[in-house]
Amino acid sequence: MVTPRFRPALDTIPAYLPGKPPSAGAQTSYKLSSNENPYPPLPGVLRRAISAAEAMNRYPDMGVSALHSALAEKSGVGVEQIASGAGSVAVFYHLLQAICTDGDEVVYAWRSFEAYPIAVGVTGATGVRVPLDDGARHDLPAMQAAITDATKVVVVCSPNNPTGPAVRRDELVRFLDTVPPHVLVAIDEAYHEFVTDPGRFDGLEVARGRGNVVVLRTFSKAYGLAGLRVGYAVAPAPVAEAIRKCALPFGVSQIAQAAAMASLEAEEELFERVDALVEERTRVVTALREQGWSVPDAQGNFLWLALGEDAVAFAQACDQVGVSVRPFAGEGVRVSIDEIAANDLFLDTAAAWKSQVVAS
Numbered sequence: 001m002v003t004p005r006f007r008p009a010l011d012t013i014p015a016y017l018p019g020k021p022p023s024a025g026a027q028t029s030y031k032l033s034s035n036e037n038p039y040p041p042l043p044g045v046l047r048r049a050i051s052a053a054e055a056m057n058r059y060p061d062m063g064v065s066a067l068h069s070a071l072a073e074k075s076g077v078g079v080e081q082i083a084s085g086a087g088s089v090a091v092f093y094h095l096l097q098a099i100c101t102d103g104d105e106v107v108y109a110w111r112s113f114e115a116y117p118i119a120v121g122v123t124g125a126t127g128v129r130v131p132l133d134d135g136a137r138h139d140l141p142a143m144q145a146a147i148t149d150a151t152k153v154v155v156v157c158s159p160n161n162p163t164g165p166a167v168r169r170d171e172l173v174r175f176l177d178t179v180p181p182h183v184l185v186a187i188d189e190a191y192h193e194f195v196t197d198p199g200r201f202d203g204l205e206v207a208r209g210r211g212n213v214v215v216l217r218t219f220s221k222a223y224g225l226a227g228l229r230v231g232y233a234v235a236p237a238p239v240a241e242a243i244r245k246c247a248l249p250f251g252v253s254q255i256a257q258a259a260a261m262a263s264l265e266a267e268e269e270l271f272e273r274v275d276a277l278v279e280e281r282t283r284v285v286t287a288l289r290e291q292g293w294s295v296p297d298a299q300g301n302f303l304w305l306a307l308g309e310d311a312v313a314f315a316q317a318c319d320q321v322g323v324s325v326r327p328f329a330g331e332g333v334r335v336s337i338d339e340i341a342a343n344d345l346f347l348d349t350a351a352a353w354k355s356q357v358v359a360s
C-alpha cells in the first residue's frame with residue numbers, strides 16, 4: 001500500500017519510552033521511574049484547579065497573562081521575557097522549532113535527557129553528543145570544542161537527567177563567556193529547586209545581561225504538577241517572542257494556569273516538601289554508598305547507578321518487589337527519590353543485589 005511520505009528526519013528519531021509503572025501483582029508498588037513528586041496536590045492548589053475546571057467549556061487565556069506576570073515578577077524580568085508551554089519539554093520543542101532546520105547542529109551532553117534527541121530530530125537538525133566525564137558530569141570544555149559553524153543551540157542540563165550532578169557556577173560562566181553570541185545556550189533547570197551543591201548556579205542570575213541564554217523551568221517536579229503540563233522559559237525578549245510564535249495555541253490549560261498560580265503562592269509549603277525529598281536523597285545515597293555502590297553526586301530528585309550490562313536485570317529485580325526504576329540498557333539505572341517506604345524497599349533490593357554479586 002502506498003503511504004504518505006514522511007520527512008526523512010523522522011527515520012532518525014528514537015521513540016520516547018515513558019517510565020513504566022511496576023508490574024508486580026498484589027503487593028504495594030511504587031513508581032520510581034519518572035522523577036515524579038510523590039506528594040499529592042496541596043488542598044489549596046487542588047481547589048483552585050477544580051474551580052478553574054468549571055469553565056472548561058471556554059478556551060484558556062491564550063496569553064497566559066496572570067501566570068506570565070507572576071513568573072516575570074518571581075524571576076526579576078519583564079513579562080516580554082517569559083514564554084510558557086505544556087511542560088518545559090514543549091517549550092524546548094518550540095525553541096528548537098524557532099531556531100533549527102535541516103543541516104543545523106545542536107550540541108548536548110550524553111547521556112542526558114531522552115527528550116533531546118527526539119526534539120532535535122524532528123526539526124531536521126543533527127544532535128552532536130558530547131560524552132559526560134568520569135563523574136557523570138557535563139564536560140563543558142568538550143562541549144565548547146564541539147561548536148562549529150553549523151551549531152545553533154547548545155543544551156546544558158543541570159542537574160543532569162539521568163546521572164544527577166549539577167554544573168557549577170564558575171565552570172558555567174567560563175563556558176558562557178566563550179560561546180559565540182549567535183549560538184543559543186538553553187539551560188534546562190527542571191530540577192533547579194533540588195540543588196544543594198555549594199557551587200551551584202541560578203540560571204536566571206547567570207543569564208542576566210546575556211542575549212543568547214535561555215533558562216527552562218517547570219512546574220512538573222518541585223511543584224508537583226507533572227500531570228497538568230506547564231513549564232516556561234525565561235529568555236531574552238526576542239527569543240521569548242520567537243518561542244511564543246512557535247507555541248501551540250492554548251497549549252496551557254486554564255486548570256494548569258490556575259494550579260501554577262496557586263503553587264507559586266504556596267511555595268513555602270511546597271519547598272518544605274522539596275527539603276524533605278532532599279533529606280531523603282541524602283539518606284538513600286549515603287545508604288547506597290555504605291552498601292558499596294558508587295553513586296554520582298545526586299542533585300535532583302533521583303540518583304544514578306552505573307550498572308552497565310546489569311542495568312536491565314537490576315531493574316527487573318526491583319520490579320519483582322514492586323519498585324519500578326528506569327533502566328538504560330547497557331548503561332545504568334535511574335531511580336527517583338520517593339516516599340520513605342518506597343525508598344526503603346528500593347534500598348533493601350539494592351542491598352540484596354550487592355550481597356548476591358559479592359557472593360558470586
Ligand SMILES: *Cc1c(COP(=O)(O)O)cnc(C)c1O
Pocket residue numbers: 035086087088089090113157161188190217218219220221226229230231
Ligand atoms: C522532567 C524534565 C523536564 C520537564 O518536563 P515537563 O514535564 O515537560 O515540564 C525537562 N527537562 C528535564 C531534564 C526533565 O527531566
